[in-house]
Amino acid sequence: MTTSFDLSEVKRRMDGALAALKHELGGLRTGRASAALLEPVQVDAYGSHLPISQVATVSVPEPRLISVQVWDRGMVGAVEKAIMNSNLGLNPQTEGQVIRLRIPEMTQDRRKELVKVAHKYAEAARVAVRHVRRDGLDLLKKAEKDGGISQDEEKRFADQVQKATDGMILEVDRILAGKEKEIMQV
Structure with a gap:
């Protein structure tokens, strides 16, 4: 039984973590x-x-x-x-x-509190993305061990998984920065 590897599946799962973050941040209203x-x-x-x-x-x-x-x-x-x-x-x-x-009037303390909640959501999204990366890398190692792919292919796919992970983490940070700016706006 050979194990196949699908990079698009890894990216799809990472996109799911990003969608969940957007959904959670959408619930943080500013006043x-x-x-x-x-x-x-x-x-x-x-x-x-x-x-x-x-x-x-x-x-x-x-x-x-x-x-x-x-x-x-x-x-x-x-x-x-x-x-x-x-x-x-x-x-x-x-x-x-x-x-x-x-809904309380937005005080500076309340804004800081909401920013902390936003950071917590963003960290959960980063952790989810890293879990997807780990699962993807585990699948690659298994595929290589089972003879489904060569060592070179495993290395190449691992680099692509890492690039996708880095891109998603940057996107999480970008979304968080936007939400933080929105929350802190008086």
Whole structure:
């Protein structure tokens, strides 16, 4: 059984890490309420982690207010806890099955806090890209060992995987710098 190597598959998986980063950073809003702000929040519900959108309806009735209508009365506490533990700096105010989240005015401290969260997301994306690189290099070594490719091909593909990794890390840094600039804008 020979192992084949597909560089486009490695790049596709790296692009997936980049897309996830863009999605997470899209949820970091700068002073305006947005339903996307709560997308990364995971709720411990029914014995598993679920996105908030699977246990509640998230809406934005006012520019600085997010309303979370929890469907199951028994889940209100879990949703509230998940929001408080999300490092978004939001203080839930619960009335029955509705949780209201006032978006605080952006202070300099709050902006710095959001930049830290953005850096955390970017680091997670870098780690994901490196994991893809490691998987790709492991596959190359296996393909060479199994006789599917020569040592020279393995070296050439390894260089291409490294170039793709470097390019993705640069792109992560570029996206992060743009988001940081957006957050720090007063």
